[in-house]
Amino acid sequence: MYETMVKIRYYEESMVQAYAEGKQPVFNIGAGPVPGEMHLAAGQEPAAVGICAHLRREDTVTAPHRPHHHAIAKGVDLRWMTAEIFGKETGLGKGKGGHMHLFDPAVKFSCGGIVAAGVPHAVGAALAAQMQGKDWVAVAFIGEGAANAGAFHEALNLAALWKLPVIVVIEDNAYGISVPKQASTAVASNDLRASAYGIPGTRVADNDVVAMYTASEQAVKRARAGEGPSIIEIETYRYLGHFQGDPELYRDKAEVPALRERDPIDRLQAHLTENGVSASVLEELAARARAEVDDAYRFARDSAYPPAEAALADVFDA
Amino acid sequence: MATSTTRMLTGNKAMAEAIAQEMERDERVFVLGEDVGVYGGIFGSTEGLYARFGPGRVRDTPISETGFIGAAIGAAAEGMRPIAELMFVDFHGVCMDQIYNHMAKIHYMSGGQVKLPMVLMTAVGGGYNDAAQHSQTLYASFAHLPGMKVVAPSTPYDLKGMMISAIRDDNPVVFMFHKSLQGLGWMTQLDASVGHVPQAPYTVPLGKAKVVREGTDVTIVAIQMMTHAALEAAQRLEADGVSAEVVDLRSLVPLDKETILNSVRKTHRLLVVDEDYRSYGMSAEVAAVAAEEALHDLDAPIRRLAVPDVPIPYSRPLEQFVIPNAQHVYEAVIGLVRQ
Ligand SMILES: Cc1ncc(C[n+]2csc(CCOP(=O)(O)OP(=O)(O)O)c2C)c(N)n1
Numbered sequence A: 001m002y003e004t005m006v007k008i009r010y011y012e013e014s015m016v017q018a019y020a021e022g023k024q025p026v027f028n029i030g031a032g033p034v035p036g037e038m039h040l041a042a043g044q045e046p047a048a049v050g051i052c053a054h055l056r057r058e059d060t061v062t063a064p065h066r067p068h069h070h071a072i073a074k075g076v077d078l079r080w081m082t083a084e085i086f087g088k089e090t091g092l093g094k095g096k097g098g099h100m101h102l103f104d105p106a107v108k109f110s111c112g113g114i115v116a117a118g119v120p121h122a123v124g125a126a127l128a129a130q131m132q133g134k135d136w137v138a139v140a141f142i143g144e145g146a147a148n149a150g151a152f153h154e155a156l157n158l159a160a161l162w163k164l165p166v167i168v169v170i171e172d173n174a175y176g177i178s179v180p181k182q183a184s185t186a187v188a189s190n191d192l193r194a195s196a197y198g199i200p201g202t203r204v205a206d207n208d209v210v211a212m213y214t215a216s217e218q219a220v221k222r223a224r225a226g227e228g229p230s231i232i233e234i235e236t237y238r239y240l241g242h243f244q245g246d247p248e249l250y251r252d253k254a255e256v257p258a259l260r261e262r263d264p265i266d267r268l269q270a271h272l273t274e275n276g277v278s279a280s281v282l283e284e285l286a287a288r289a290r291a292e293v294d295d296a297y298r299f300a301r302d303s304a305y306p307p308a309e310a311a312l313a314d315v316f317d318a
Numbered sequence B: 001m002a003t004s005t006t007r008m009l010t011g012n013k014a015m016a017e018a019i020a021q022e023m024e025r026d027e028r029v030f031v032l033g034e035d036v037g038v039y040g041g042i043f044g045s046t047e048g049l050y051a052r053f054g055p056g057r058v059r060d061t062p063i064s065e066t067g068f069i070g071a072a073i074g075a076a077a078e079g080m081r082p083i084a085e086l087m088f089v090d091f092h093g094v095c096m097d098q099i100y101n102h103m104a105k106i107h108y109m110s111g112g113q114v115k116l117p118m119v120l121m122t123a124v125g126g127g128y129n130d131a132a133q134h135s136q137t138l139y140a141s142f143a144h145l146p147g148m149k150v151v152a153p154s155t156p157y158d159l160k161g162m163m164i165s166a167i168r169d170d171n172p173v174v175f176m177f178h179k180s181l182q183g184l185g186w187m188t189q190l191d192a193s194v195g196h197v198p199q200a201p202y203t204v205p206l207g208k209a210k211v212v213r214e215g216t217d218v219t220i221v222a223i224q225m226m227t228h229a230a231l232e233a234a235q236r237l238e239a240d241g242v243s244a245e246v247v248d249l250r251s252l253v254p255l256d257k258e259t260i261l262n263s264v265r266k267t268h269r270l271l272v273v274d275e276d277y278r279s280y281g282m283s284a285e286v287a288a289v290a291a292e293e294a295l296h297d298l299d300a301p302i303r304r305l306a307v308p309d310v311p312i313p314y315s316r317p318l319e320q321f322v323i324p325n326a327q328h329v330y331e332a333v334i335g336l337v338r339q
Helices: A002-020 A045-052 A068-074 A078-085 A118-131 A150-161 A190-197 A209-224 A255-260 A264-274 A279-302 A308-312 B002-006 B011-025 B049-057 B065-077 B089-094 B096-103 B139-143 B156-168 B225-239 B257-267 B282-297 B316-322 B326-337
Strands: A060-063 A109-111 A138-143 A166-172 A201-204 A230-235 B008-010 B029-033 B058-060 B081-088 B119-124 B149-151 B173-178 B194-196 B210-213 B218-222 B244-248 B251-253 B270-277 B303-307
Touching: A002 A045, A002 A068, A002 A264, A002 A279, A045 A068, A045 A138, A045 A166, A045 A209, A045 A230, A045 A264, A060 A068, A060 A118, A068 A078, A068 A109, A078 A279, A109 A118, A118 A138, A118 A150, A118 A166, A150 A166, A150 A190, A166 A190, A166 A209, A190 A201, A190 A230, A201 A209, A209 A230, A209 A264, A264 A279, A308 B316, B008 B011, B008 B156, B011 B029, B011 B049, B011 B156, B011 B173, B029 B049, B029 B065, B049 B058, B065 B081, B065 B089, B065 B096, B081 B089, B089 B096, B089 B119, B119 B156, B139 B149, B139 B173, B139 B251, B139 B270, B139 B282, B149 B156, B156 B173, B156 B194, B210 B225, B210 B257, B218 B225, B218 B257, B218 B326, B225 B244, B225 B270, B225 B326, B244 B257, B257 B282, B270 B282, B270 B326, B282 B303, B303 B326
Parallel strands: A060 A109, A060 A138, A138 A166, A166 A230, A201 A230, B029 B058, B029 B081, B081 B119, B119 B173, B149 B173, B218 B244, B218 B270, B270 B303
Antiparallel strands: B008 B194, B149 B251, B210 B244
16 A cells, blocks of 8 residues: 555656646746646545545446546556556557546446446446345445536435445545535535435544554455445545646645644554564665656657547457 | 726626626526636526525526426516526536427417526536547537527626626527636636626627727637637738737627628638637638628738537547647738738
């Protein structure tokens, strides 16, 4: 888990750099090697890492518009993913999808730019597993803002009705773009909404990866055993803007530095050190993670752009 | 007054000014949508309104499009004049039932008894690599179903004047604004995104196209961003001795057939340019109008230029290939006049 957390953080920090290229001194969303919107998840690692530690290759994960941490935790090919974000031919989607639309069927990962749309997709994957008699589970990650969308409620009702092996992980980072959670729902926390579907709901406090791991273990076991869906909401922290370039006028400048004091990677490191893991072992894990990320960025940069006419292919299966 | 004739505004400020002036004039006007408050709209369409009118009349909503667009319909039926923002037109799938089956049809189904004086504004357009779910124009998806007016202005002047008309209209109006024409600091700065906008409120009629450049050899009917591509192409064509007339459609519903037909009857050639998908869209509609009513005035088959029926790809060379630009328009016209 430590290695994955470090890998995700370093991946996102590297993306901050790559995304800024060609956008300085004047910020232009369409310029540079990585154009378009960019939603990063630095600070939000525990949600993805805590639950994916229990998942197998055959388990499905659907992620929203902020998908890198989930993708990395699920084991999406890092080189191909990065190449996709750079719009290269070697990308997961041959450069057609981009950062919000990563598909890696080899590890059953997908994501998308329409808020809450991944929840019914995960329910469908869980339905397929149930119908095929497999003990596979499906996990849908969404933000707390997405829990106000119709798709979330309709999908959960179905999942509960059919006792499907699906887990909805809600990352409560306190904002849906600029709208604070209190201004978007009158419900105190989204685990409470589980009762509306007659399923268990848990809330993990303070972005704690160990607590997330523990809560997930129960939910995954339950799902594999055919006991149906559940909701886990985790209080998590978004260090960066909603997207890169977000002026963040909606939050206090002191907020992020205070959150960084409680950084989940530092805390995990302290926890591991206390439990006898040596500094050199941790540094080795971190170095390996960074090397893998550097290799992926190098691969992405070295890859070619697709030929323009490739735009016309893949609308239908041949 | 010198200031009133030269004042320049960006597209987003023109829109926000229109809304502010109407909110000032009419207490029933209010705004709701995601991030329309403190943020001022992701594309700046509500900039400054929250500070001026407060959270009661500039309402941030949860990510619940069916809920808040439906609520706008309900409020409009009670005599309010809501302006709801659907952040990107691409998200219309999650709330289309409210738009197509309710906003568009209630007036008709009630035998004309119920009025829905509301505006649904939404951002369209690509060109900055935001990929398949955030770059569509989808003009035709709205224009196809009867019961709502649909507009797509291409200048700050029209953004203000048509927004005021839309708010004052007693019918539901879908107001599609192009991200690239908002003049936002974080996008490529286009000359077209800044223009002369008078301070005092004024209206630009809905349902009227505009001849933005006179010409004699070919008519280019264009929508929104494509108007600017067409104007640029027309300038280059002039050097080749081709005189192109450019019609900015501005309103998709009602469609100003007269302006289209008058132009075609004058130039005898027609190219339609659309940033939406090619098939079953506005380009087909305009071509059909010309074919039905001015076929014998044409010296060459009608041509269409649009996105070639593929989702908008992410990678830059792919996106540039599918979205029409001035070069594409230029080439299409050359092909047309040489025929
Ligand atoms: C259906 C739909 N509506 C609106 C949007 C625009 N949008 C993208 S992300 C976002 C906020 C999401 O907030 P949350 O679910 O809390 O996730 P976070 O961004 O905080 O990770 C919004 C409104 C969208 N992509 N899809």
